Amino acid sequence: MKVATWNVNSIRIRTGHVIDWLSQNRVDVLCIQETKVVDTEFPRALFEELGYHLYTSGQKSYNGVAIASCQPLKDVSCSFYDVLSNLDPEWDEQKRIITGSIDNVRIVNLYVPNGSSIGSEKYNYKLRWLTVLREYLKSLLVTSPSICMCGDFNIALEDRDIHEGAIAVNQIMASVPERQALRDVLSLGFSDVFRKFTSESGQYSWWDYRAAAFRRNLGWRIDHHYLTPDLYERAKSCSIDVTPRKLTQPSDHAPVVVEF
Amino acid sequence: MKVATWNVNSIRIRTGHVIDWLSQNRVDVLCIQETKVVDTEFPRALFEELGYHLYTSGQKSYNGVAIASCQPLKDVSCSFYDVLSNLDPEWDEQKRIITGSIDNVRIVNLYVPNGSSIGSEKYNYKLRWLTVLREYLKSLLVTSPSICMCGDFNIALEDRDIHEGAIAVNQIMASVPERQALRDVLSLGFSDVFRKFTSESGQYSWWDYRAAAFRRNLGWRIDHHYLTPDLYERAKSCSIDVTPRKLTQPSDHAPVVVEF
DNA sequence: GAGCTAGTAG
């Protein structure tokens, strides 16, 4: 099974790129982030014409996630509250999670908050959001032991996930508390499958639009697949497809594909 | 001599269209309206590479006029006040006029206020602006008897200048006071040279972006060349070039070319 | 409908 993750930075602007990519790369599941549209505005028909079932959880302007899947998904949910009934439902206001099952694998598609800048209100929200995610996954694992959690984590776990120029600068997406919050999540039993196959630096999934960052490969690897041990063992490959980032009007992120 | 007028609705957006059109239609003079940029932002170099001298009078966001001319212009002015020294200089704040001489012809390039809606403050401004223009031309004629006044007048002088559906509706660009104010200007000795060659309706220079107005030819002829009698007599043709309006991301106006 | 400003977000 091939599962891809791609922050498209507006599905409205990127419909063409995404449909073209899906036609050329017929993955079983595509997890999309930053759709930036309410569900009624999502260009469903084009995905369905390609034979994909589509599940969306969007809002106006910001965030928004979706899953396109060749097979229909079971038990689709867009809510932390569905699993954590004691949770303040405010945690579901921002549309950052969508999940569903295919065979015995639970796909969890995430758009982790960016956090703006270290110490800001948004930064604290990001850290608290990650603790909510941890509780959520802890409960989920009880009934769903095989999980493929992927998406835009807005965190580079290690220095090798960042281009040289940004290492050692204590900045957003690389601060110690963010990395620790993500490691606390992963300690439930998840592993970064990209690192099963590639140990060197230099491969990234996001490049700032500014300063010609892509041309100079000044990127970050912040889009990940975290797998439970069974899936991690089965995994055959995990790679970043840089080609769509080279098109005109690209997303700032590239798709990442895992096969297990 | 060929003199064209074209409201480009943002020179930034339309640079490609305008440069392409000028390459194919090497008019002696191109009068441009609604450039919407300050002079330092105007893409001068591209015009100069085509061999044109460029004269601009722009402001941020709104209005803005320019002249591109194969020969250098003499006595360029962007100001009513230059001729009407008793005028309140506030009339020069909106960049709506640029003028210069070539041979013995004075080119006056105008962007007449739109007027928003009948009876509004902007409407009254439009009517008063036309009385200022009349005084301006009266003085100008003393030293410059040969004038080619062109631009976006935002007025359809006669019913045959408007598509069927809008005739008889007392609306902006066709109201009696606007037409009268323009006729008062023309009474100084100007004639609409387009009507020397074409008496029928059905040819327009502006189509609203909305409601597929261009496809249905629901247009208005509001971009004009008004000539003094000597030039009017010499005039050999006057035609509207609809082709640029068919391109993608077009201006809502088409260029109009007179030859005299 | 398609320009523009400003501000926000990333």
Place this chain on the structure above:
DNA sequence: CTACTAGCTC
């Protein structure tokens, strides 16, 4: 730099 909002203009 490239998305988004809202309000403005034409």
